[in-house]
Amino acid sequence: METHVYEVNLGWQYARLGQLSSPVLTESIKVATPPEFPKGMPGVWSPEHLLVAAVAGCFMTTFLAIAENFQLDFDDFDCRAVGKLDKIDNTLMITEVDLFPELLLTDESDVEKANRVLQKAEKACLITHSIRSTVFMHPTIRTAVKEYD
Incomplete structure (x- = not known):
């Protein structure tokens, strides 16, 4: 089988929040520290x-x-x-x-x-x-x- 590569880009937004994207995908995802940890953000994918x-x-x-x-x-x-x-x-x-x-x-x-x-x-x-x-x-x-x- 040939090798496959999956590229993801992460851009820091502010505080503990970032934005995940990929050059081959149309939607991005917000990602943050989960609320169980200091400065975590509820309601955001961790x-x-x-x-x-x-x-x-x-x-x-x-x-x-x-x-x-x-x-x-x-x-x-x-x-x-x-x-x-x-x-x-x-x-x-x-x-x-x-x-x-x-x-x-x-x-x-x-x-x-x-x-x-x-x-x-x-x-x-x-x-x-x-x-x-x-x-x-x-x-x-x-x-x-x-x-x-």
Whole structure:
């Protein structure tokens, strides 16, 4: 596989606020120290949120690719992600990320296949492979209620 490069630019705005952008993206994101820290800013994406979001986003896109390969039909996919910040050896770090994917299947007979696809997505996520945090998945799989005339 060839090497890929992802460029991000950060411009400091004021206080603890910066603006993230990329030459290949149309939207920018404000980023700041989270409110749990001195001079943190509520209501603004923090690096901690972005890290957890990167894990969730990678999990979703990996799931979608594998689901397509497995021809898994589903009606909906959502994923809540929770990152845990701890102090390890006097160093702050995100120690774990819990993923809570919720999958709505179109066919009840696909539950086993859906579990396999979710497990494969968890193992194949490149962002998960790129961080030291432990990632745990807690899936919920439901099937759509079919209405008959």
